[in-house]
Structures are given as structure tokens and as C-alpha cells.
Amino acid sequence: MQGPDIISQVVDQFAPELIEFRRDVHAHPELAWHEVRTTDLVAAWMDKLGWDHKRFDPTGLTADLGPGGGPIVALRADLDALPVPDLTQDPWRSRIDGVAHACGHDVHVSALLGAAAALAEYHRQVGLPHRVRLIFQPAEEVMPGGALHMLTDGALTGVSRIFTLHCDPSLDVGQIGLREGAITGASDHVRVTLTGRGGHTSRPHVTEDLTYALGALITGLPGVLSRRCDPRSGVSFVWGKVNAGHAANVIPAAGELLGTVRMLDASAWHEAEHLIRSIVADIVKPFGISAEVAYTRGVPPVVNEFAATERLRTAVINAVGEQGLATTVQSLGGEDFAWYAETVAGAMGRLGTRTPQGPNFDLHQGNLRIDERAIAIGAKVLAYAGLE
Numbered sequence: 001m002q003g004p005d006i007i008s009q010v011v012d013q014f015a016p017e018l019i020e021f022r023r024d025v026h027a028h029p030e031l032a033w034h035e036v037r038t039t040d041l042v043a044a045w046m047d048k049l050g051w052d053h054k055r056f057d058p059t060g061l062t063a064d065l066g067p068g069g070g071p072i073v074a075l076r077a078d079l080d081a082l083p084v085p086d087l088t089q090d091p092w093r094s095r096i097d098g099v100a101h102a103c104g105h106d107v108h109v110s111a112l113l114g115a116a117a118a119l120a121e122y123h124r125q126v127g128l129p130h131r132v133r134l135i136f137q138p139a140e141e142v143m144p145g146g147a148l149h150m151l152t153d154g155a156l157t158g159v160s161r162i163f164t165l166h167c168d169p170s171l172d173v174g175q176i177g178l179r180e181g182a183i184t185g186a187s188d189h190v191r192v193t194l195t196g197r198g199g200h201t202s203r204p205h206v207t208e209d210l211t212y213a214l215g216a217l218i219t220g221l222p223g224v225l226s227r228r229c230d231p232r233s234g235v236s237f238v239w240g241k242v243n244a245g246h247a248a249n250v251i252p253a254a255g256e257l258l259g260t261v262r263m264l265d266a267s268a269w270h271e272a273e274h275l276i277r278s279i280v281a282d283i284v285k286p287f288g289i290s291a292e293v294a295y296t297r298g299v300p301p302v303v304n305e306f307a308a309t310e311r312l313r314t315a316v317i318n319a320v321g322e323q324g325l326a327t328t329v330q331s332l333g334g335e336d337f338a339w340y341a342e343t344v345a346g347a348m349g350r351l352g353t354r355t356p357q358g359p360n361f362d363l364h365q366g367n368l369r370i371d372e373r374a375i376a377i378g379a380k381v382l383a384y385a386g387l388e
Helices: 005-027 036-049 105-125 146-152 210-228 264-285 306-320 337-343 373-387
Strands: 052-055 061-063 072-078 129-135 159-172 177-178 184-197 234-242 254-263 290-299 326-327 345-354
Touching: 005 036, 005 105, 005 306, 005 373, 036 052, 036 061, 036 105, 072 105, 072 337, 072 373, 105 129, 105 159, 105 290, 105 345, 105 373, 129 146, 146 337, 159 177, 159 306, 159 337, 159 373, 177 264, 177 306, 177 337, 184 210, 184 264, 210 234, 210 264, 254 264, 264 290, 306 326, 306 345, 306 373, 337 345, 345 373
Parallel strands: 072 129, 072 159, 159 345, 177 326
Antiparallel strands: 052 061, 061 129, 177 345, 184 254, 184 290, 234 254
């Protein structure tokens, strides 16, 4: 084997092991911050392949290979599962009640292990042109996510560029969706707690009609926000939970609203909290209601840097040919890879997992099934990206 041919041949050689690894992890999913078994399995692979690795507390690890003193290219996968039941009937279905790899993180880890095997052999035969760092990150599915934990502990120290792939069941296996600029949205949680003087519905004038104020917030906050933000930022505010009162003839003294705000523009994201707090205060002021806003910053948008996206494009062509390139739409879903991409130049691609002419699935659903050929394809793309 010579040069780039090493990557494809080694991944193909390891493909059966990678599939078995994925099935094992799928059968034993672990929630955020509890990915101990998965981290142990990854560490064993790093020992076998000769990567110098560092464990993180409580879970996750990084692994390095290649010459020091120059730029480091990082490749990232996430480890955690979701608190949803596995509705498939595969022999490797989850053995943990109410927990499943319904977002494809088992595929992400398996693909990165395949890339690790290929890059290790490339380094043995040819020599890596620079150091490569693998980041196996815990807790992507919670806020604040594991990316911030890894950053705080130095996962990106010395890194100049970072790449990742995320499963996409809307793309056929063999396709990789790429997009320069914002590819996912910022996602924050908002909780508004209202308090006021309750009373009988026959005497609203001697109360502070909290339910009416709550209704004004439900429609008013998304509407005002849409007029206070540049529409090109893609701001979307949606309420998910509303709670107030217990009887038809009682004006309650307390109520609560929970929602999410999402957007595609990083500048708008940095301004959103101050703006939302201001709008809430203005809306409830005429009612004499007190409003307390608990604003939880989640993740910024993933913004694919131009040069990194072009390098990922080259990696796709090297791995599967130009026919593997696909355009992809922007999503308002959050992804904490965004924290890495805010720190260094980076790009995320979408890994097709749908069997052509097969059934359609969606992420975060217990019936998610993936075409396991995607693992080897993802491994090759990541390995070639590591060489860029």
C-alpha cells in the first residue's frame, strides 16, 4: 500500500470490527456524563492502535499521534446516548430500558475508531505530516454540553483545525452533506416565571390578571423578537410548555412558560439574552405582574469556516469520489461542536445513513436505524480530513 491508498484499504479491513463495535455500543448505551464503558472501550482501541491517549474526568478522552511542534488537526466524535426507548427489533437493540443511541453517536464513535486505525497505519508506513488529535467527547446531548468541559481541560490546545461528521438519515449512504457558513443553529432555553396577586375571575380588576399577561407573553415575545432582530439571522422562538392555574374561576398567583430560542447568526445569538429579558419586562409591565427570566445559554451555531469546508470537501472526494458530495440545508437544531468551531477553524459534514429506496427515519426517535455501510465511509472521510 502506498500513500492515500492505505486509508481506504485499512478501513475496509477493519469494517467488520467497526460494525461489531457499533452494535456493542448500541446495545449498551450510556447517558451524558456516564459514558464509562464506552470510554473504556475506546481507550482499549487506542492502546491497540498505538495512540497516546488521555482520559478525562468523568468520561471522554483525547488521543494524539504524529510529530509534535507543528499544527494539530483534530477529529471529534461524541459518546452519549439519549433518554428514549429503543423501538427497533435488531439483535443489538438497547439492553438499557429507556436509553438508546437515537442520534447516531454510536456511529460517530465507530467511524472515528476506523479513522484512527487508518491513520495509525499511515503513520507507520508513510509518517503523518502533522500531529492528529482524536476527541471522544461526552455529553453532547445536554446543556451545557461536554464540548465546554473538553475545551476547559485543553482538548484544543495547539489545534489549528477541527472536523466532525454527524449522521443524517435524510441522505443516502455514500453521500456527505456539506455547507459553508452556518449549518446548525444556536439553541438556548428560556423559562419565564410569573407572579402576581391572584383572585376570583368575577373580580379581575382587583387582581393582577396573570393568565392574561401570560397569554400576552405567549404571542407577544415571539412577535416582538421577530421585529427586533435582523430577519437574516433566522431567529425562531417557540414555546414548549405553559403552566398556570387549577380552576376555571380562579385567577392564579403564579405561572410558568418554557421555550427555546434558535438562530443561525452568531452575532444575534450573543445579543439574544439581553433582548429577550428587555421584551419580557416591557410586555408584562402594564399588568403589574412580576416576571423572572431564567435564560440558559445552550450552544452557538455551528459555522463551517470556508477553508475547513474545502478541506472536508477534498476528504469526501478522496474517500468516495465527487458523487459523494451533497448540498445540505441549514438546521435550527443545536450541536455543541459549535464551541470548537468558535475556537478554531472547523467544519462539520452530514453523514448519509439512509439505505437507498429504504424507509425514512429521523434523529432522536427510538425507531432510528442506519445503514451500517456509513461507518466505513465516515471513517475514510475523517481519516482523509486528518491528513488535510
